[in-house]
Amino acid sequence: MAVLKASGLGKVFPGVVALDGVDLELRGGYVHALIGANGAGKSTLIKILTGYYPSYEGRIELNGQLISIHKPSDAFRYGIEVVHQEVDTTLIPYLSIAENLLIEKLATPAEGFFVRKRELHRQARQILQTLQLDMDVDQPVADLSLPQKQLLVIARAISRNASFLILDEPTASLGVSDVERLFTMIRKLKQRGVSFLYVSHRLTEIQEIADDITILRGGKKVAYFNRETFEMSKAIEAMLGAQPGKLFPTRMPITERELVLEVRNLGWGKRLKNISFQAFRGEVLGITGLTGAGKTELLNILAGCEKADHGDIILDGKVVHFRQPKDAIRHGIFLIPEDRRHRGLWIEHSIRTNVTLPFIRDFSYLSFVLPFKEISHVLQIINRLKLVPPNPEMTVKNLSGGNQQKVVIGKWLLQKGRVVLFDEATQGIDIGAKQEVYVLARELAHTSAVIFSSSDVDEVLGLADHVLVMRDGQIVGEFDTQPIDRQQVMELATGAVRTTTAYTTAQEE
């Protein structure tokens, strides 16, 4: 079995040590997990191993032989490949599965002028068969779901004889059942001697799949565990560098519970059916379910991005209708959307212009923006969000994922919202930033009803006072007494258990 051994890896950028003397060993047939907060050096390490940097510190050995990786083709030659989180960037949507699988072949001049479709399909089918993937090779890649695309990219790497596969946050946007499928594939490939470097923020998954665990912080290797010695709390401690406080803020004693939002019988095509629930000020209402269960659709309707076919949204006792998000915002319903880069941020703009845009009228006189009023407001927000660096003119593009997410939240932070909607707000951010997002959600619950939607069941259970479980556009479970049985939530979310009524209260049943 092939062994890739890196020792003393280091990389310095002007003023920053991105990586400092890190050792790492990838053994054939094993999964090595790499974890760390954002900025810990994970991506620098990946980039070194895949030949992105022409120069760096340290040495890399393959089976005891010193090798040099200084450009992407080097890494490719030694069988090192990376599957990025955004798989779409490496696939060509209007080409078929077969064409994408064998794209190198198509690009070789030796293959001749005409595409031999039958031969291409035969080879593609063979590749998929050995991995026991059931896909139609003639289907365009554009029609595939995200998890299917991911499996396809892995299959392509394997077909090119990759023996070291780097998976960069592979499960960031996968639902529970897709994660299981991915893990099945990983286990299968392990038996064939493939070695994995598995980069993720999700510790529960790592516990399940990883054989070795390396933890980075501030560019240094701060801890190493194997399957036996791994402990969740120690891992979190190593990542954060300090004794972790509690991951989730304490729930408030519910004294002034006030009904703010009521949804009655909401329906939207086939995507949402008979949605009814209530949200209270002073509470965090959690919504969980697999990706595609309808959570995002529901929140989009509440925020005025989409229009429901039927049903009522009742805010403070009055039925409201929204034609566009502007109307919802005027009523005090704020959305922190999924996919912050595309829907929540102006990536090329400064922190200042990002956070003041929705209420720019409040900082203007006769339509002129008042610089001092604006800046003092921005500094207040930066202060509350603990943004790093605390510079209002910083371009958002240059912030870490966690800080970017805080900027999205910052837009609404100091406004008097009635309902604040969080949609997958902790996706792709490190555990320290997650903790801060939870605290912000909890704080906002003092003044507004907070709806926190996430496909990460653990965070919803840890944070929320009251939990709704969705599946196939319906609410299939409702829990309001702590503690909530995680197993039962999972069963409802995955459809392992069929509910007879839409409403099932865990304790009452």
Place this chain on the structure above:
Amino acid sequence: MTSDKTPTASRKAGIAVAKPIRVNLGSFLSRFFLRYGLILTLILVSLFFSIRTQAFASIDNLLDILRAVSILTIVALGVTFSVVVSGFDVSVGAVTGLAVILSTALMVIWGVPWYFAILICLAVGAIIGLLNSFLIIRLRIPDLLATLGVLYLVQGLQMSITKGDAVYKGMTNPWSPTREIAGGAIHPNFLFLGQGFVLSSEAFRGIPVPVVIMAVIALIAFIFLEFSRFGRIFYAVGGNIEAARLAGVDVNKVRMTAYVISSVLATIGGLVLAARIGSGAVKAGDPYLLDAVAATYFGFAVLNARRANVFGTVLGAIFVGVMLNGLTMMNIPWYIQDVIKGLVLIVSLGLSYYTTRR
């Protein structure tokens, strides 16, 4: 060094951190040229022309250059608005041309008072802007294609007004069955917009009216985009339309406004052009499209803004004007001038984008 074969990264970084404020002359210079390169070039080119040609450095010539670029600047500011909201309007040249023919035809052929002619033209310009935004926003036709369609439409309309004739005093009325002479004339007040001077004295010829119009429009546009909350909203729509929508911006209204501003400014440019030449030449607006787009994208490079901005567009237009004026004075043939325009655009944008990509 032999004793320490593998220095760790931190030791190297220690050196770097110890001297954090070491002035790197190379990077300072490159950053300086990125920001001020175009302005510096403008000054150098002006100096060069001043030395080579005696007439260049005079106040009168300076104002002549500004007058020469005033129409272009006005049209380019319109293009800037559409680019700010991440759209594109290629119909501006045709709209400029339409305003030239329509305004003069109204006065000469139909004897409409000059102020009504102006108002009608502005209204028609606004309607074309609304048509553009209807096609782009409601029918969801890509902006380039929609405005290209409107370009042809407007060009055809422009020709139809006079059945393809140019408009001048004493022309035969193309709509009269007996081909009689058109009775109207272009009013001197209208001509003043293109040919007049203000603040004239015995020693000073005065400031050309087109320059004043350009300055006023540029100032308003600058304040609007840089200091008003609307500017924020316009740039927000251009930067990320979905994020703007979710932040409560009525994005369609903003885009519509941008296209209407674009067409109205193109119309104003056309009115000044008509007043300047004193007649209605056919397709007089055509060259303004490419020059206006070029000026807007020059603006990207000014102060390394990398987004459309009023200051940059004005400077870009002046830059084009200075080049052409200077080259003409140096007796460079007109057919070489486009080559030089193209080179300057490529070099300035190339430098700006290439250096920032790394």
